[in-house]
Amino acid sequence: MILVTGVSGGLGGLILRGLSGEDDLEVVGGTRSGDGVNARRIDFDDPASLAGGFRDVDVLVFVSAGYAEDDVVLARHGAVVDAAEAAGVRHVVYTSLAGSGDLMTIALPHRWTEARLAAASFEVTVLRNGLYTEVPVGLAAAAAASAGETGVFAAPFGGGSVSVVAKEDLADVAVRVAAESGRDLAAGRRSRHAGRTYELEGVEAVGGQDIAEVLSDVLDRPVGYQPVSLSTMREVLAGSGLEPYQITHTLSLFSNLGAGYLQAHRTDLADLLPSTPRPVRNQIARAVMSAAGAS
Numbered sequence: 001m002i003l004v005t006g007v008s009g010g011l012g013g014l015i016l017r018g019l020s021g022e023d024d025l026e027v028v029g030g031t032r033s034g035d036g037v038n039a040r041r042i043d044f045d046d047p048a049s050l051a052g053g054f055r056d057v058d059v060l061v062f063v064s065a066g067y068a069e070d071d072v073v074l075a076r077h078g079a080v081v082d083a084a085e086a087a088g089v090r091h092v093v094y095t096s097l098a099g100s101g102d103l104m105t106i107a108l109p110h111r112w113t114e115a116r117l118a119a120a121s122f123e124v125t126v127l128r129n130g131l132y133t134e135v136p137v138g139l140a141a142a143a144a145a146s147a148g149e150t151g152v153f154a155a156p157f158g159g160g161s162v163s164v165v166a167k168e169d170l171a172d173v174a175v176r177v178a179a180e181s182g183r184d185l186a187a188g189r190r191s192r193h194a195g196r197t198y199e200l201e202g203v204e205a206v207g208g209q210d211i212a213e214v215l216s217d218v219l220d221r222p223v224g225y226q227p228v229s230l231s232t233m234r235e236v237l238a239g240s241g242l243e244p245y246q247i248t249h250t251l252s253l254f255s256n257l258g259a260g261y262l263q264a265h266r267t268d269l270a271d272l273l274p275s276t277p278r279p280v281r282n283q284i285a286r287a288v289m290s291a292a293g294a295s
């Protein structure tokens with residue numbers, strides 16, 4: 001049996017849907033609430049839910065649950081590893097963070113989890129996911145109204161760009177790796193993905209100028225990119241209602257972006273997808289169109 005955690009979320013939901021289309025596989029989803037019929041109750045913060053939740057699971061697709069302070073994330077991810085070992089899970093597929101993000105603050109719990117998994121008794125595949133297109137998409141959509149009036153796209157990208165990837169592509173890779181692992185185990189073989197770490201960086205990098213160009217095209221007026229300083233961004237975030245740890249992570253992302261670290265140089269994405277990665281600029285344009293239409 002394959003179990004996917006976090007299926008109420010964007011990535012886990014896509015992975016579960018993809019696996020559910022594979023008729024020869026027994027697949028179940030896990031959510032924090034878990035109704036026991038359509039989904040098992042899997043709450044990483046409640047280790048008691050994991051003991052029963054991982055029963056009879058051969059392949060666990062462990063979707064990270066990173067929205068919390070580091071000590072909380074380490075405790076919950078550690079609990080997943082312990083419970084998977086105790087339940088006799090044979091293979092864990094973990095959704096981690098791509099190598100270009102090594103210096104971001106969010107990398108710490110991912111690298112810690114990778115090390116815990118590597119020391120466990122089951123086989124492991126690490127999917128080092130690139131940053132979702134949501135970052136540039138969100139910034140571009142939020143800027144649509146003001147850029148239409150001022151002709152300026154202001155953002156803290158410095159001169160850097162970020163390699164981003166569609167969540168659907170990441171889900172497609174996870175589905176393939178989990179399905180092939182499940183079939184290999186059922187055939188009495190070690191998974192062909194065991195012991196592998198895949199870098200799933202986006203193949204397209206997007207910078208401030210690129211987003212300004214998309215805004216110009218969609219809004220049908222010239223829009224120029226204007227870099228915003230990190231201190232200005234810090235002030236904006238302080239009044240945004242975000243949790244303090246989210247502000248730390250967001251600023252760290254922009255620091256890394258401005259320093260040029262988020263542009264990827266190597267990816268396994270294309271090798272693991274059945275077709276070419278989904279184009280990122282189209283997603284940005286669609287988000288701007290919908291935001292501009294709504295304003």
Ligand SMILES: NC(=O)c1ccc[n+]([C@@H]2O[C@H](COP(=O)([O-])OP(=O)(O)OC[C@H]3O[C@@H](n4cnc5c(N)ncnc54)[C@H](OP(=O)(O)O)[C@@H]3O)[C@@H](O)[C@H]2O)c1
Nearest residue numbers: 006008009010011012032043044045064065066130131132
């Ligand atoms: N690569 C990137 O750019 C990027 C960006 C953001 C986040 N991430 C990481 O990737 C993960 C998946 O992304 P996503 O877009 O699917 O996020 P999402 O839509 O926010 O979903 C997060 C999922 O994690 C579950 N979750 C939260 N706390 C949990 C806990 N204690 N035990 C079990 N499940 C828990 C949530 O369940 P509930 O619905 O019950 O809360 C939800 O299903 C995130 O959780 C985060 O760690 C990656």
